[in-house]
Amino acid sequence: MPSNPSLYRRHRFPPDAIACAVWLYFRFPLSLRMVEEMLAMRGIDVTHETIRQWAEKFGRQFAADIRRRAPQRGDKWHLDEVVVSITGKKHWLWRSVDQHGFVLDVLFQRRRDRNAVRRLMRKLLRKTTKTPRVMITDKLLSYGAARKDMGLRVEHRQHKGLNNRAENSHQPTRRRERIMKRFKSARQAQRFLSIHDQCANLFYLPRPEHQTAEARRTHRAAAFAAWREISGISNAA
Template sequence: MATCPDPRYAGYRYPAEIIATAVWLYFRFPLRLRMVEELLAARGITMSYETVRQWARKFGAEIADQLRRRAPRRGDKWHLDEVVLIIGGRKHHLWRAVDQEGSVLDVLVQSRRDAKAAKRRLRKLLKKQGCAPRVLVSDKLNAYAAAKLTIMPGVEHRQHKGINNRAENSHQPTRRRERQMKRFKSPRQVQRFLSIHDPINTLFHLRRDSRPASEYRTARAQAFATWAEVVGVPLAAA
């Protein structure tokens, strides 16, 4: 295995390929830290799960930021939805916005779901995307309608639970991670984790329905190539 000269990995005991692979495993799949430790141990790589945790925190945010900068322009139809998270015995709302292709636009953890909270969400989303959508899709929560009239009055707004499956489905990976992590410990932890998890998951979110296998494999190869460019090394071979 070649040693990468990338200065980001200077001074680390393990090669860059192993570090990048550990980060990819943790954020790409619903695995606990100890599971990643065991998968690497099966390949003769011995380390502590705490080492994986430190790598995930140090390198994950930087990787996610670079993936966001490299991401293509997102769609003009935004789907908004929120789910309830119980954190420390208190109810919080995880809000997520995705486009019509299922790519995550933004996530935000809030304790409220009123009009004031909805306005904050939309302002943050607009600032991040740089432009308003053509269509906004949400459930029938009145707070969305009130916020939309103030923040983006000219945008078409469709409120119907049955047409918002794209956003609802995007919560499923988060629910799986919540179960694996035995619930999230704090709103800050959720926000930090998902800000890394979602860009990585979006990169490898390759829909297989209605596309031939050869096209899917080409898209997958491109995703791996993008990953290698961002982290500076390809994934370590099994």
């Protein structure tokens, strides 16, 4: 039985099947139909539309729980923006990661100016409740202008080579965008990536090439244990 029965009330599928479907969809670059087929191989006959509804309903709650349980992130913020085409219109995906590679937040906007940077910074400060020590960006002048407007006493380093960590963090998004055959709307993209990045944070191991095999196994076991507790199936077999 799940540790939180009300979470899955009125769902005829068992909680571990629902949690597994949500985990597969957000953890790996899989389409809804791929997840449908993987579950079918395990004897779980469910449509891809049902999986989409599970992902929207449970994914938001799981991501919020992951964020609440997350430890204090680093004090060095890497900010970057990348263009994303949605229904033929240009949008900008703004993302911030800390010095360890954990995604702090994402924000889709139509503009690439100081107002867009201010909205991103305000959202970050609301979520983290702590002003960063260092802010690293590319040479877009809007970052410096927004920092000045907000009166932030933060060291600001502008250098394209220093911001590789933020630029590389866009790569999983590009992979998912191809699998999903582009995002359908900015709202859908914002909702999906807000969940996707938090799930990735839970299983993310900084600098895995410098970790021993035992350390990687320990980290993975802890991440799975946290996922089972967050998804409400901590007592499942």
